[in-house]
Amino acid sequence: MWGVTSPTSPERPLRTDAARNRTAIVAAAQRAFAEAGLQVPFDEIARRAGVGEATVHRRFPDRASLIAAAFGDKMTAYAEAAAQALAEPDPWQGFCGYVRRVCAMQSGDRGFADLLTVTFAAVNPAVAQLEEHRGSALRDWLTIVRKAKASGGLRKDFHPDDMIVLLIANAGVVAATAATAPDAWQRHIEYMLQAFAADNSRPLPAPPAHDALLRTMRRTQSSSTP
């Protein structure tokens, strides 16, 4: 019973004032998430939107619904970035460009940084679409990796899941440094890209089981960065 989740929903449309408020809430949530991460208090979002807290809860009964509404566009852009990287003529450039681009998206939006390291159970259509975009990006990523290896640019023992760990690491860096050294992530990522290059690559520990990483992303809430 999560009510109407989109202005163009098949359900009975919202009254004009309600639709206006819904838009304001989503916009406020986008700003608040970007600045403070996915766990911003609801009352902060309500305050920014100029509505009561109850209105936020009425329109978005759980955090996942609000997150899905707030990040719909950004997740679309995320999936499109993967598709574009795939179209890049030089596969290794496509690979590097994609990694840089996604990490840059994380650095510009703390909520998005978090979002890329967490999955949601699809409790409503908006959340499901979010996860679909994630899946689409992932499928393209597998191809990006395959072609980058074939081109000789990417080391052969690179595992697609290495990107998940990279995103988690980058989310940590971005969260910690956003206020004080907002470009710190770039150097870290360039180090990683140089490590991913085929030249001079040396043996690595085995990657974690894919299942384990999926479970990692399924963690609901946890506190970690002190």
Add this chain to the structure above:
Amino acid sequence: MWGVTSPTSPERPLRTDAARNRTAIVAAAQRAFAEAGLQVPFDEIARRAGVGEATVHRRFPDRASLIAAAFGDKMTAYAEAAAQALAEPDPWQGFCGYVRRVCAMQSGDRGFADLLTVTFAAVNPAVAQLEEHRGSALRDWLTIVRKAKASGGLRKDFHPDDMIVLLIANAGVVAATAATAPDAWQRHIEYMLQAFAADNSRPLPAPPAHDALLRTMRRTQSSSTP
């Protein structure tokens, strides 16, 4: 007025029952911090120690005092690890071994992982000693880096502060994967070490200002990993 901070303090010694409780609190805090990070609720620690919450607050008026008491030994080991790495005959092996060792310490203790990415204002002797050990490790680290560069193993454009970002990244990885893929950090670190090697190194973005990273570590609390 933060009471007696060590059983061997110059102040009037604790009564035997109080000393026993203090020891139990520190032991409980070590376990709780290791499992759940630096922000474990005080009542959780009190419960584990089998004392009332008030007793914890009486002995350790603020979180920093308790953290300092709980991590005294580990910070000593941290400083010693740097000194030992310095004694290693092959400077590049010393460098790699130290990075691996410190990251392993982070992976084994979520509280310690957090601790290495945060500094505390020295409000009492125990905290001051903690920060002294951190400083000692840092001084040795500068030498480790210098010698590793001189030996030709470490790339010349490596900056000592790169380790801070690495510790932040690793803390994020460890926090996210501890429950599900506890060895995930190793592969990430090996990638980084290969990137740090002198062979085939390519240009990097400039590192952030050192001041900015110090300010980063001075952040008090923040929530980030969702």
Add this chain to the structure above:
DNA sequence: GCGTAAATGAAGGAACGGCTCCACTTACGG
């Protein structure tokens, strides 16, 4: 033993965040 200062923890205050109730307001079809 015993008097006393030290030590204790149950209880409670204050701040916060999620979430709900419900009396009041507003849009909008007729």
Add this chain to the structure above:
DNA sequence: CCGTAAGTGGAGCCGTTCCTTCATTTACGC
């Protein structure tokens, strides 16, 4: 216009966490 269903937000409940108060218990010097 106006009746009504939709919409709203202040007020308040519940759970959590930090921290303090204070009546009771305990260790220890004599």
